[in-house]
Amino acid sequence: MKEFAKLYKLSFYCISLLIFLLGGFFQYFFGLSNTILTFGITAYLFFVSGLYFILKNRIVLNSIVLYSISYIFLIYFSGLINGSNFLATNIYLIFPLLPLSVFLFCYINYKECFISNTKIYSFFLKIGLVQLPILLLQSNFYDFLIQFNFSGKQIDWYDFMFGTFFIKSDHSLSIFLVFLVLIIILNKDGFRDKLKFPFIIIGYLSVTVYIAESNISKAFLTIFLFFSFIIPLYKKYRHTLKFKLVILFSLAAFLISVNQIKDAEFIKKRFGGSIERQFSIAVAQKQYDLKNAKRSQILIVVINNLERKWIGDGPYSYFDIFTGKFNYTKHFTQIIWSYFDLGLLGIFIVLGYLRAIIKYLDIKKGIPKLIFFGFLLTYTFYTTIYSDIAIIFSMFIIFNKKNSNELNNYSFSRLEKE
Secondary structure (H helix, E strand, O other): OHHHHHHHHHHHHHHHHHHHHHHHHHHHHHOOOHHHHHHHHHHHHHHHHHHHHHHHOEEEEOHHHHHHHHHHHHHHHHHHHHOOOHHHHHHOOHHHHHHHHHHHHHHHHHHHOOOOHHHHHHHHHHHHHOHHHHHHHHHHOHHHHHHHOOOOOOOOHHHOOOOOOOOOOHHHHHHHHHHHHHHHHOOHHHOHHHOOOHHHHHHHHHHHHHHOOOHHHHHHHHHHHHHHHHHHHHHHHOOOHHHHHHHHHHHHHHHHHHHHHOOOHHHHHHHOOOHHHHOOHHHHHHHHHOOOOOHHHHHHHHHHOOOOOOOOOOOOOOEOOOOOOEOOOOOOOHHHHHHHHHHHHHHHHHHHHHHHHHHHOOOOOOHHHHHHHHHHHHHHHHOOHHHOHHHHHHHHHHOOOOOOOOOOOEEEEOOOOO
16 A cells, blocks of 8 residues: 555645646646546546555445436436437536545545645645735736637636636635635644744735635635634623624624615616616516526526426536537526536435535534535535536545544445445
């Protein structure tokens, strides 16, 4: 296993560099395909994992594996029923296969501890710290740098701030940085205690997130920072009358402010009209017909006006992978794609897969796991999270399980049944 340990460590660092530092460079300047790169990494992760399980004469079976198998079966079933393009159907397998490959790769480190969490956090932190100057260059020199775009993709200025990540990976970059902030705030594995200036680093990483273009990440980071500040105060002063009055006053002020600004001009401009109007069924249907609907409006139309889809219209019925054109509104979203492509059964499996992943991760049970589920569920509306190697890899690596006595994981010998 010593030779395999060397291979595993080398693989981890090379893959991390490719995902977080070099992939976007190769895409931008040399036209390397995102799809090919992602499939290549996925295949290599399966190779390393397969080699390990052969050496150990073991297989691993848990809810993540079972959901991925169900996901694969549904993709082929929907593709067969709808007469979908066979190649497109196979490309669609990236959604169940990518998370599975990363899980198996991380499962090895969970069992063998080849790389300590502290080394992983330190390595990732170095990657996170270089993002701000890169983003500033991308933000201020778009007109100059866009001349060297050989990716074959049109990159508008708001998609240009992807740091050293893959092209148009603003959500991936921001989630990665939010994860880093979280492990410092939570002092995961005592990592914060090993840093000289943890709060300065938190501020630096937070500024990076706020400069990036992922608005949902900015919102979540703000919430996390707020609660990291308020919870210690709550624990210390929760029994005092003054603290209770401050909380009550702050809550009342917040509700009044929301009520006052909901009809403000800048809100109407942002949403294209009053909030009530934008969330009406009639407006949602009109925007849907014009292929201009927001994600929320698509959900309104799906719930109220469209006939139920049980197995969907087949893989890539929402987005044509070969032409890059959308048959509906131009949105990258795991949930909406899954409904149109795989129907309600697809939604069930996608959410079950997410639950299984979070159940495996090293996150405290109860409210923390529920919050994390809500956090990732929100991103399923804003990006195709299961095909995003940066999100999946960083999540599994950073929150990889440590305790091997979990009841939800079983190792079976290939030669014996237990």
